[in-house]
Amino acid sequence: MGMCCFLYLIYLLCSLFDPINAEKFDYPIANVSTTWTNSLALEHSVNFTDGSSVRAILLRGATGFYGPSFACGFYCNGNCSSFHFAVFIVYTNSGSRITNPNLGFPQLVWSANPNKPVKENSTLDLTKGGLALRDADGVLVWSTNITGSNIVGLNMTETGNLVLYDSKNYTLWQSFDDPTDALVPGQKLVLGKSLTAMANKAGDNSFALSVTNTGLFASINSDPPQFYYQEEVTGTKNSTKPSYVRFRNGSLALFILSAEPNKPDSVISTPLASSMQYMKLESDGHLKVYEWSDLSGWIVVADLLTGILAECGYPLVCGNYGICSNGQCSCPGPLGTGGDDNTTFRQLSARQPSLGCSRITPLSCEDTKYHRLVDLNDIMYFYSPPDITRTDIGSCKNACLTNCSCEAALFQYGSNSSDGDCYLPTQVFSLVNNVKEETHYNSSAFIKVQVSPVIPSSSPSSDPKFKTAGTATIVGSSVGATVGVSLLVFVILFLIRKKKNVEEEDDEEYLDLVPGMPTRFAYEDLKLATNNFSTQLGQGGFGSVYEGALINGTKIAVKCLDGLGQVKKSFLAEVETIGSVHHVNLVRLVGFCVDKTHRLLVYEYMCNGSLEKWIFPKTEEHILDWKTRQSIISDIAKGLTYLHEQCRQKIVHLDIKPQNILLDANFNAKVSDFGLSKLIERDGGEVMTTMRGTPGYMAPEWLSSVITEKVDVYSFGIVVMEIVCGRKNLDRSQPEERMHLLRLLKEDKGCNIIDKNSDDMLLHREETTEMMKVAAWCLQSDFARRPSMSVVVKVLEGVMEVEPSLDYNFSSGITPMTTAKDLDKQVQFRDSTPLLPSLLSGPR
Missing domain, CATH: 3.30.200.20 (Phosphorylase Kinase; domain 1)
Known part of the structure; x- marks a missing residue:
């Protein structure tokens, strides 16, 4: 009894003298129709000595006398001019008060808006439709986008999961399903999801940790991605393919789906952690496990991705082109001997060698004849693609020199350099000194550089001997020059004719030299x-x-x-x-x-074939439910966004239609037949071509002879309309007044034309109506009013809203009834209005 009184007295003293938020609070749940404003007026605001600040709106109190606890609210770190709505770990005492600001700094484990922070006085609304985060100017930044639901509350769970639930306590949305750069114990990383982190070096590089059908992979963004960690699962049967990974004590465990329906998933057992942990993909590519220590605060207890190359195995440890050797960074050496200055690379910062290197003379595709390779012996690379080319070292070097997009030739071999692996990356990150005693193979790197052409210092006419030549010499030279010119013309004509014949044969050989070519x-x-x-x-x-x-x-x-x-x-x-x-x-x-x-x-091979047979079905077994249709629309939008905005060279498809959308075994949609049309350069260069596409999906501007990537947006709008309605845009089997789907959309704005063959579609009328608004936006007659595909993706993800003032007076576009005279014309390609950075930088 005396001990209990003593502890209670200690508790009262802590309550009286705790300078941080002395009022008791423990509020893990909130009800709908609640709005929080991001300001100091929030009751539970705490500033920390490391410069961070939290404004908690929900907190799950400590289970012990003191300890780390999960909370959610507004978080900032630095000058606090911008905030994230986030889940974070804070230190609390037995009264569930955030305390100990000199040691237990908040740890961010999830963010709704990692790439688009909000300002002071931004708001978070909890409604029956979910959560919506708006900036101070009222612009929607992020939402859970759960339409047609009946949410009753928001819960901050003891495991760090932020959950929206209905009256039956059924989870309708949870933060665990959309991780950002961290995982907490028990959280899954499932197929199709990734942890991502922006790199701390200059540039727009980022790291990703993801699960595929073959294992767990960590990569740095490039085209294609380059992997620096691979944990593959062998075998081809479903029972041996990973379904997800889960964070367990100090590690990630690959979970394998059981082939037997009632048998639990298998995983290697690991002991429970002794204290709170979380796992984070860092800005240097490391995946570190942090654990709470009562004496030291947060400490690193594991660094999971570090392999045989140790610190040098990370893509940006020494920046682009930097060479890592025992943790020390240097730049590639000189090109060779014979010049006054043959240095090829310089460090970006003499004080910070790890920032990487840059070429002294930038590469130019206009002067490929001045491209040379810097030979680096016993230098290797962190990445070796699975479909690497087997060849000899000379062919590998020549393949890089004959293609401008190749940045380096990386060659790896055993004892014979005439048979090795050749990798031709289009982007080079950090290189590694090869310790052959550990790797058990030889390697060489050949980095492409630009050399300057040699310009003679004086002309022959300045030579005194030339000036003293006699008239006979001049006449002789004139005759010789005439003969020489004639001979030169003959040789040039012969070479041109020979080149024309040889080029036909070289086309096939050239294909073998394209870097990264498929098999x-x-x-x-x-x-x-x-x-x-x-x-x-x-x-x-x-x-x-x-x-x-x-x-x-x-x-x-x-x-x-x-x-x-x-x-x-x-x-x-x-x-x-x-x-x-x-x-x-x-x-x-x-x-x-x-x-x-x-x-x-x-x-x-796409086993479910084209989208056409699934949205224009002849049997009930081919009818898709709303969730699948919604996912297919999102997949198409993401594929087109990549072609339009994320490729090195913009690709406009020009023939988007259901026949060119293919479905895999899980009904993931993929765009096919891209790249067969003209390519539009990002600098807005114009290309002339003839009209092409499929009537019924072609935008009206094909008749005006001015074409941008917005023709794909129009075609996408037609496809979305067909997916939602379950019928073709032009269906001659319908009565005349219902033959044209576009006309029906114009008349009732998509409210009554959804697919009535599916009961599931009828249950999601509100969501399908919203999707028809997306289609209508894409079908605007004025192509300038149509959204970009990246904006469409944001709308589908719920972080932006459809333009409210849509024009439903659609032009019919190019239909099968369009006359041959209208179609017989050339078209002019133009890049559309450049996208503002704000349109491209929102949360993805």
Whole structure:
């Protein structure tokens, strides 16, 4: 009894003298119709000596006398001119008060708006439809976008999960499903989700940790991504593929889906942590586990991604082009001997060598004849792609020199340099000194640089001997010059003719030198793989597609390009461009074939075929539910966003339609047949071409001869309308007044034309009506009023809203009834109005 009184007295004294928020509070739950304003007026605001500040709106109190606890609210770190709505860990005492500001600084573990902070007086609204974060000017920054729901409350759980729930206590949304750069114990990282972190070095690089069907991977963004950590799961059966990883005590454990429906998922058991932990993907690419210590605060207890290369195995440890050796950074050396100054690279900062190196003379594709390679022996790279090319060291170097997009030739081999692995990256991060005793192979790096042309210091006419030449010499020189010129003209004409003949043969050889090219197949191998092209999957404007299977069992789709006259040009364009384009919502080019007159492309096989058969179904088994349709629309939008705004060279598809949207086994949608059309340079250069596309999906501006990427946005709007309505834009089987879907959208604004063959669609009328507004926005007659595809993605994710004042007086675009005279014209490509940074920097 005496001990209890003593502890209670201590508690009262702490309450009286705790300078930080002495009022008791423990408020883990909030009800709907609540609004919080981000200001000092919030009751539970705490400033910390490290410069951070929290304004808690929900707190799950400590389970013990003192300890770390989860809270959510507004968080800032620095001058606090901008805030994030976040979940953070704070230190509390037994009265559930945030305390101990000199040691227990807040630790951010989730943020709703990591890339778009809000200002003072921003607001967070909790309604029946979910959470909505608005900046001080009222602009919507982020929302949970749960339409058609009936939310009753918000809960900050003991495990750090922020949950929206309904009257039956069913979870409708949770922060655990959308991690940012951290995980807390018990939280999953599932397929399709990633931890991301911006790099701390200059530039726009970022790191990502993600789960795929083959394992756990950490990468740095490039095109394609370069991996610096790979934990692959062997085997091909479903029972051996990872479903997700979960944060357990000090580690990530790969969970394997059980093949038996009632059997729990399998995972290696790990002991429970002795104190609060969280895991964070850092700005240097490290994945560190932090644990609370009562004596030291937050300490690092594990660094999970560090492998055999130790610190040098991280992509930006020494910045771009920097060479890492035992943690020390240096730049590539000189080009060679024979010049007064043959230095090729310099450090960005002499005081901070880890910031990396830059070329003294920038590379120029206009002067490729002055490209040279700096030879770096016993230098390796952190990344080796799985589909790397086997060749000799000379061919590897030549392949880089003959293609401007190649930045370096990285060669790795055993004892014989005539047989090794050649990797030609288009972006080079940190290099590594190769310790052969540890790696057990040889390696060399050849970094491309630009050398200056040699300019003679004086002309021959300044030589005194030249000035004393006699008249006979001048006459002789004139005759000689005439003969020389004639001979030169003859040689030039001969070489031009020979070059023209040789170029036809070199086209095929050139394809082997394209960096990062997919696999090259022999025609006979593809003929065998497709059983002599017996099973046709479809046919389009560029050729027929056949089903096939490689020797290892991998299913493929083989496209045979038709029409030899145009095939070579379109084939080269697609192989060179698409071979380097990688995105989860774009159909992947596996390989190609060049064999005499045969031109074939080998794509990944999409087992559920084209979208067309699923949205215009003939049987009930092909009818899609609303959630699947919604996901497909989002996938298409993300694929087009990548083509329009994130490729090195903008790609406008020009033929978006259901037949060119393919579905995999999980109904993930991928855009196909991109890269076959003209490419538009980012600098707004104009290209002339003829009209192309599919009537019914072509924007009205095709008739005005001014084309931008907004033609894809229009086609996307038609496809969205067809997906939601479950019928074609032009359906001649309908009565005349209902034949044109666009006309029906104009009349009732999408309220009564959704697919009535699906009961599930009828249950989501509010959401489908909102989706039809997205379609209407994309179908604006004035292309300048249509959104960019990145804006469409933000609308679909709920972080932006549809333009409120839409014009429903749609132009019908190019239909099958459009006259041949209208179609017989050339068109002029132009880049649309450049996107403002604010449109591209929101949360993704």
